[in-house]
Amino acid sequence: VQLQASGGGLVQAGGSLRLSCAASGLSFSIYTMGWFRRALGTEREFVVAQSYRDGTTYYADSAKGRFTISRDNAKNTVYLQMNNLIPEDTAVYYCAATAYHTDRRAARDYTYWGQGTLVTVSS
Secondary structure, eight states, X not given: OEEEEEOOEEEETXXXXXXXXXXXXXXXXXXXXXXXXXXXXXXXXXXXXXXXXXXOEEEOTTTTTTEEXXXXXXXXXXXXXXXXXXXXXXXXXXXXXXSOOSOOOOGGGOOEEOOOEEEEEEO
């Protein structure tokens, strides 16, 4: 199984980025996909996930109203659209996959992880 995250970069505050995560080696359509992030010196934190079963989305409070997760099962890819970025969003962003279809926000509930993509938001 491989999850390949991409799309990170440097953006000014108020800007937007779209992250992608291409999956291979797993039955993508039956995995809930999530995004986590880890800022320097902090723990990895949940950002958002989307259930494979009914498409229900679960957002961390920090992401609500600014971030949008979506998936394309035909392309085995999950996306994270991030708008109105703030410096506090600076982190390495990781995509992850879990067989659970319910609201799962703990990293330990996710089986597969991508390598991470760095997002830097300048003020």
